[in-house]
Amino acid sequence: MELLRLATAGSVDDGKSTLIGRLLFDSKAIFEDQLESVERVSRQRGDEYTDLALLTDGLRAEREQGITIDVAYRYFATPARKFIIADTPGHIQYTRNMVTGNSNADLTIVLVDARKGIVEQTRRHAFLASLLRVPHILLCVNKMDLVGYDRDVFESLREEFAAFASRLDVADLSFIPISALQGDNVVQRSVNMPWYEGASLLHHLEQVYISSDRNLIDPRLPVQWVIRPQAASRLDYRGYAGRVAGGVFRPGDQVMVLPSGLTTTVAGIDTFDGPLDEAFPPMSVTIRLDDDIDISRGDLICRPMNQPTVGQDLDAMVAWMTERPLAPGDFLALKHTTRWVRAVVRDIHYRLDVNTLHRDESATSLALNDVGRVSLRVTQPLYYDSYRRNRQTGSFILAAEDTDVTAGAGMLLGPD
Amino acid sequence: MERDWGVAGSGQYQLSELQNIEAQSIHIIREVAAEFERPVLLFSGGKDSVVMLRLAQKAFWPGRIPFPVMHIDTGHNFTEVLEFRDRCVTEIGATLVVASVQHSIDSGRVAEEAGPNPSRNRLQTRTLLDAINEHRFDAVFGGARRDEEKARAKERVFSFRDEFGQWDPKNQRPELWSLFNGRHRSGEHIRVFPLSDWTELDIWQYVVEEQIDLPSIYFSHRRHVFRRDGMLLAVGPHVSPRDDEETFEATVRYRTVGDMTCTGAVESSASSAEDIVIEVAASRLTERGATRADDRVSEAAMEDRKREGYF
Numbered sequence: 001m002e003l004l005r006l007a008t009a010g011s012v013d014d015g016k017s018t019l020i021g022r023l024l025f026d027s028k029a030i031f032e033d034q035l036e037s038v039e040r041v042s043r044q045r046g047d048e049y050t051d052l053a054l055l056t057d058g059l060r061a062e063r064e065q066g067i068t069i070d071v072a073y074r075y076f077a078t079p080a081r082k083f084i085i086a087d088t089p090g091h092i093q094y095t096r097n098m099v100t101g102n103s104n105a106d107l108t109i110v111l112v113d114a115r116k117g118i119v120e121q122t123r124r125h126a127f128l129a130s131l132l133r134v135p136h137i138l139l140c141v142n143k144m145d146l147v148g149y150d151r152d153v154f155e156s157l158r159e160e161f162a163a164f165a166s167r168l169d170v171a172d173l174s175f176i177p178i179s180a181l182q183g184d185n186v187v188q189r190s191v192n193m194p195w196y197e198g199a200s201l202l203h204h205l206e207q208v209y210i211s212s213d214r215n216l217i218d219p220r221l222p223v224q225w226v227i228r229p230q231a232a233s234r235l236d237y238r239g240y241a242g243r244v245a246g247g248v249f250r251p252g253d254q255v256m257v258l259p260s261g262l263t264t265t266v267a268g269i270d271t272f273d274g275p276l277d278e279a280f281p282p283m284s285v286t287i288r289l290d291d292d293i294d295i296s297r298g299d300l301i302c303r304p305m306n307q308p309t310v311g312q313d314l315d316a317m318v319a320w321m322t323e324r325p326l327a328p329g330d331f332l333a334l335k336h337t338t339r340w341v342r343a344v345v346r347d348i349h350y351r352l353d354v355n356t357l358h359r360d361e362s363a364t365s366l367a368l369n370d371v372g373r374v375s376l377r378v379t380q381p382l383y384y385d386s387y388r389r390n391r392q393t394g395s396f397i398l399a400a401e402d403t404d405v406t407a408g409a410g411m412l413l414g415p416d
Numbered sequence: 417m418e419r420d421w422g423v424a425g426s427g428q429y430q431l432s433e434l435q436n437i438e439a440q441s442i443h444i445i446r447e448v449a450a451e452f453e454r455p456v457l458l459f460s461g462g463k464d465s466v467v468m469l470r471l472a473q474k475a476f477w478p479g480r481i482p483f484p485v486m487h488i489d490t491g492h493n494f495t496e497v498l499e500f501r502d503r504c505v506t507e508i509g510a511t512l513v514v515a516s517v518q519h520s521i522d523s524g525r526v527a528e529e530a531g532p533n534p535s536r537n538r539l540q541t542r543t544l545l546d547a548i549n550e551h552r553f554d555a556v557f558g559g560a561r562r563d564e565e566k567a568r569a570k571e572r573v574f575s576f577r578d579e580f581g582q583w584d585p586k587n588q589r590p591e592l593w594s595l596f597n598g599r600h601r602s603g604e605h606i607r608v609f610p611l612s613d614w615t616e617l618d619i620w621q622y623v624v625e626e627q628i629d630l631p632s633i634y635f636s637h638r639r640h641v642f643r644r645d646g647m648l649l650a651v652g653p654h655v656s657p658r659d660d661e662e663t664f665e666a667t668v669r670y671r672t673v674g675d676m677t678c679t680g681a682v683e684s685s686a687s688s689a690e691d692i693v694i695e696v697a698a699s700r701l702t703e704r705g706a707t708r709a710d711d712r713v714s715e716a717a718m719e720d721r722k723r724e725g726y727f
């Protein structure tokens with residue numbers, strides 16, 4: 001069975017949590033005790049109907065305020081696929097939680113309230129999803145019940161969003177008119193919108209083609225851990241454990257190890273379940289090499305004819321996620337693949353206005369929730385690809401050196 | 417049994433859903449081993465911790481697991497589970513640390529609840545935090561899954577705990593991609609949940625595929641039980657029926673194994689992991705809803721316990 005990771009996006013009250021609740025409810029993925037608990041809480045609060053958003057808004061504060069504060073993960077499966085859903089908050093002050101939920105998504109559902117239309121948060125979230133390079137974006141025009149299931153409302157929002165999205169980097173964009181509350185086009189096709197001829201949301205999620213979304217071209221294995229069993233029977237064993245971040249490795253392949261630049265061949269690919277003929281993303285494996293070369297955590301195994309960029313001067317789009325602004329001269333801890341290094345901010349080139357996508361080149365810092373283009377210098381060379389080419393070797397996080405909190409997320413820019 | 421690694425070679429390079437989450441769990445476990453000085457894996461002998469231990473074995477094979485395992489012993493555990501725990505740990509050659517709630521009570525750190533059948537569920541938190549301090553553990557692997565409960569559904573894979581062991585659900589660190597941030601100061605620690613994305617059904621399917629051994633109480637057996645709060649509790653040294661509670665013999669099994677005083681059995685004739693996969697797939701109740709009194713205290717019982725430092 002295949003796995004699809006999806007995340008929600010869109011402004012507060014556009015119906016994200018209700019939609020996820022409806023999806024789970026109509027696909028019979030809700031357990032009786034969960035439903036009873038949600039019904040009880042709804043009754044106690046005096047809701048007119050059972051609030052399905054309570055299925056994901058599980059924290060005390062969320063229930064008291066009727067909002068989503070942090071990502072909730074929910075799981076369900078149909079005979080076709082297993083789904084991991086990240087339901088994210090719409091408030092601007094919780095943008096970092098939206099980014100958290102979307103960073104691993106294969107597909108983002110952007111919700112819009114049919115009455116309110118496309119607002120700043122819709123654009124911000126669609127922009128962030130495209131920046132994170134979520135391969136599939138699905139715009140759901142929600143609350144169609146409140147606009148009389150009017151086709152024109154849907155068509156005009158679709159046009160408006162498509163025009164905005166054409167300026168983003170979106171590989172696949174689709175549109176569905178729905179009512180999360182009533183269930184129209186969520187699991188079943190709606191009888192109220194005969195003019196809509198596309199698939200229901202669930203059907204779309206089951207069908208969308210996801211296998212082309214990984215990099216199978218550039219072999220990359222960031223070394224996580226060196227396995228050296230202290231057992232008499234395996235005294236000479238040396239394995240390099242890690243998760244394949246790109247490409248395919250096979251025994252006999254000629255490989256290069258960075259930073260040393262030494263070349264050797266793959267002697268074998270080991271797992272607890274036996275040796276492998278091929279290792280590809282996102283497998284966690286252990287590679288043995290023919291020659292005894294000095295390799296430690298943070299090194300990278302690649303191919304001599306296909307090497308990543310090596311450098312200390314980085315150019316990246318950075319999403320800033322903490323109150324203290326980011327400014328030139330700031331020192332931060334940076335984690336890239338399996339390495340922590342120190343970084344200093346050299347320059348803030350521009351800040352992006354999420355509404356207009358205008359580049360404000362006069363910006364001298366990035367505030368909480370800003371996104372901008374930043375140059376950094378790091379203490380040791382990194383072996384990286386552009387984020388566009390490889391989500392694993394092209395991303396990094398920044399942590400504050402004093403408080404240790406995760407303060408920023410970076411997507412590396414490169415020649416391609 | 418030869419393992420089928422997706423459809424490698426056919427040009428599709430697609431892992432199955434279980435292989436996908438397995439690879440992610442192994443990645444998480446290796447990150448922790450590499451970045452922390454003193455990790456520990458919480459091991460109760462329950463199915464989730466047994467699967468977590470298997471994943472740790474896989475992560476470092478053919479080497480050994482480079483950290484100890486720890487059991488928080490409430491003193492109210494099922495004997496079958498304790499025996500299983502010891503056998504398991506010996507077989508894979510891991511080091512076992514046992515932290516005992518009885519000891520916390522005897523040394524005056526916590527007081528036993530009043531009443532005829534006191535639960536030690538809440539007391540475990542003190543024992544756990546004391547053990548973390550005593551051994552200076554800086555990363556603690558837990559087998560919690562996000563599908564178990566609504567507060568767990570909100571938690572990060574790397575979950576920061578302050579010097580009091582507290583979780584602050586309104587102020588969690590962003591967690592992007594698979595780039596985990598385990599930075600912390602001395603006295604603070606990180607709870608790590610490698611099974612975050614696993615569901616109960618995934619666990620059982622994995623138990624079948626991997627032919628993993630589990631304590632016998634997971635499978636159907638005859639037992640003397642009585643009904644309390646809609647749950648079937650086993651009659652045993654720490655739990656006895658009140659006068660109005662009638663004891664009877666039934667064919668039951670456990671969906672979770674916790675403290676005998678608050679873990680209920682379900683009526684079931686599922687006698688193998690294969691049977692259980694079928695049963696779980698058809699179940700209309702979550703495992704905690706069906707069997708755990710500790711979650712019934714209030715709507716936010718789990719969140720409150722987790723804030724205090726519970727598993």
Ligand SMILES: Nc1nc2c(ncn2[C@@H]2O[C@H](COP(=O)(O)OP(=O)(O)O)[C@@H](O)[C@H]2O)c(=O)[nH]1
Nearest residue numbers: 012013014015016017018053142143179180181
């Ligand atoms: N009429 C109508 N109301 C909806 C629909 N979807 C959501 N709502 C309501 O909109 C409000 C906000 O929903 P919620 O799911 O919490 O929004 P979120 O902030 O995006 O998660 C709630 O009162 C919902 O009942 C819909 O399709 N039709």
Ligand SMILES: [Mg+2]
Nearest residue numbers: 016017067068
């Ligand atoms: Mg919400």
